[in-house]
Amino acid sequence: MSSAVYHFGLYELDTDRRRLSRDGRQVLLEPQALALLCHLVEHRDRVVPTKELLGAMGCEPTDETALAGWLRATLYAVGDSDTRQQSIRTVGRQGYQFVAPTTVPSAAAPPASRIPAPTAGAEADHEVIRFSRSADGTRIAYATTGHGPPLVKTANWLTHLDLDRTTPMWKHWFDGLTRGRQLIRYDERGCGLSDWTVPHFALDDLIDDLDSVVDAVGLDRFPLLGVSQGGAVAVAYAARRPERVSHLILTSAYARGPQVRAQNDAERDAAEVDLNIARAGWRSQESSFLRYFASQFLADATPAEWDAFTAYQRQTTSPANGLRFLEEFARIDVSGVADQVSCPTLIVHARQDARVPVAQALELATLIPDSRLILLESRNHLFTADDPAWPTFLTHLYNFLSE
Structure with a gap:
C-alpha cells in the first residue's frame, strides 16, 4: 500500500x-x-x-x-x-x-515543506525523524540530532527514536554525543519506528540498513560508533566499506555472540541457560525473568530502574521480534572479518561488564589492526548517567575523534 x-x-x-x-x-x-x-x-x-x-x-x-x-x-x-x-x-x-x-x-510522501532539509544549526535543539528504504524494501527510521561533523551510531538492542531522548537509560547518551557534532542514529529493522514485519535479521540485512541511512543523510565518510551488539555490525560495516568509515569506536562490544564463542560444555550450557531465561521473559512477560535480563545491562541500577528498563523494552518491539533478536545476536560472528578493518579503532569496555565479559574486548583489540583498548572501572554494560565511567568514556571518544 x-x-x-x-x-x-x-x-x-x-x-x-x-x-x-x-x-x-x-x-x-x-x-x-x-x-x-x-x-x-x-x-x-x-x-x-x-x-x-x-x-x-x-x-x-x-x-x-x-x-x-x-x-x-x-x-x-x-x-x-x-x-x-x-x-x-x-x-x-x-x-x-x-x-x-x-x-x-x-497519495504520495508528505510535501517537501513538511520535512525541511537540514541546515547548519537548525537541528541543535530538536531532532528530525525521517525514513529510508533498505535494499529489500524494509522501512528504516533514522534521526539526526545536533549539528557539526557527523557521528553515526549503529542500532543496538533495543531502541525507539521517538522515546529514547526522554528515557533515563539513553537520554545522557544523546546529550553527550551531540557536543559539537551531528548524531545520526536509527531504529533496527523489527523495532522502534522501523518496519516490524520483516523476513529476516541477517548481518547482510543490517549492513544494508546502515547503508540506506547514511545514503539518505548524504554521508560519504564518517566516524562510526557501535554499542553492544551494534559493535559487531559496526565492525562488519567498517570491514566491507573501508572508504566510508574514518574512525571506529566500539563500546561494550563483541565479535562473537555467546553461543558462538562458547568453547566447552560448561560455557555452552551457560549460554543456553542465559538465552532460555531471556526467552522465558519475553514469551511470558514475567517480571522476574525480565528483571534478571535488565540487571545484566545495568548492573548497578536499582530494581525500580530495572523495571523501567523492562517497560521501555516492551514498547520497542513485539515479543516475537524480541525472541528473533535474541537468537540472531547469540549467533552473530564477525571475527573472520575484523582483521579487514583499516581505520583507526577505539575499543572501550567496562572491566566488570555483566553482559559481555571483558575478554570480548580483548579479542576485538587482538583482531582489529591499529586498535587501542581502554578499560574503565564499571560493572554496567550500558554506562549510566551517574556512572563515573561515563564522562571518562566521552573524553576518550572526543579525543580520539579529534586526532
Missing part, C-alpha cells in the same frame, strides 16, 4: 512517517497501536480479520490478548471507546473496520 496522509475529523494520519496528529499536535501512540491504526485506515474499504491485524503489528497469530490492549489504546487515541465506535468498528467475530469519513489530500 503506497503511503499517504489521511484526514478524518480533527485527525491527520501520516502512514509513511507513522505519525498521528490532532489539531496539528502529535498524538503519542506506541508502535503497535500505530501499526494497527495505519493498517485499518489503509484497508478501510473492508473488514480486516484479527489475524491479519496481528501480522501487521508484528505479533503472533494467536496473541489476541495483546491485540485487545493495542486496540483499546488506538480507540482512545482517536476519540472512540469500547462502546463509542465512530472511527473503528468491531464487526461481530469477523474483525474490525475503519468507518470514519476520510479524505486523502496526498
Whole structure:
C-alpha cells in the first residue's frame, strides 16, 4: 500500500512517517497501536480479520490478548471507546473496520515543506525523524540530532527514536554525543519506528540498513560508533566499506555472540541457560525473568530502574521480534572479518561488564589492526548517567575523534 496522509475529523494520519496528529499536535501512540491504526485506515474499504491485524503489528497469530490492549489504546487515541465506535468498528467475530469519513489530500510522501532539509544549526535543539528504504524494501527510521561533523551510531538492542531522548537509560547518551557534532542514529529493522514485519535479521540485512541511512543523510565518510551488539555490525560495516568509515569506536562490544564463542560444555550450557531465561521473559512477560535480563545491562541500577528498563523494552518491539533478536545476536560472528578493518579503532569496555565479559574486548583489540583498548572501572554494560565511567568514556571518544 503506497503511503499517504489521511484526514478524518480533527485527525491527520501520516502512514509513511507513522505519525498521528490532532489539531496539528502529535498524538503519542506506541508502535503497535500505530501499526494497527495505519493498517485499518489503509484497508478501510473492508473488514480486516484479527489475524491479519496481528501480522501487521508484528505479533503472533494467536496473541489476541495483546491485540485487545493495542486496540483499546488506538480507540482512545482517536476519540472512540469500547462502546463509542465512530472511527473503528468491531464487526461481530469477523474483525474490525475503519468507518470514519476520510479524505486523502496526498497519495504520495508528505510535501517537501513538511520535512525541511537540514541546515547548519537548525537541528541543535530538536531532532528530525525521517525514513529510508533498505535494499529489500524494509522501512528504516533514522534521526539526526545536533549539528557539526557527523557521528553515526549503529542500532543496538533495543531502541525507539521517538522515546529514547526522554528515557533515563539513553537520554545522557544523546546529550553527550551531540557536543559539537551531528548524531545520526536509527531504529533496527523489527523495532522502534522501523518496519516490524520483516523476513529476516541477517548481518547482510543490517549492513544494508546502515547503508540506506547514511545514503539518505548524504554521508560519504564518517566516524562510526557501535554499542553492544551494534559493535559487531559496526565492525562488519567498517570491514566491507573501508572508504566510508574514518574512525571506529566500539563500546561494550563483541565479535562473537555467546553461543558462538562458547568453547566447552560448561560455557555452552551457560549460554543456553542465559538465552532460555531471556526467552522465558519475553514469551511470558514475567517480571522476574525480565528483571534478571535488565540487571545484566545495568548492573548497578536499582530494581525500580530495572523495571523501567523492562517497560521501555516492551514498547520497542513485539515479543516475537524480541525472541528473533535474541537468537540472531547469540549467533552473530564477525571475527573472520575484523582483521579487514583499516581505520583507526577505539575499543572501550567496562572491566566488570555483566553482559559481555571483558575478554570480548580483548579479542576485538587482538583482531582489529591499529586498535587501542581502554578499560574503565564499571560493572554496567550500558554506562549510566551517574556512572563515573561515563564522562571518562566521552573524553576518550572526543579525543580520539579529534586526532
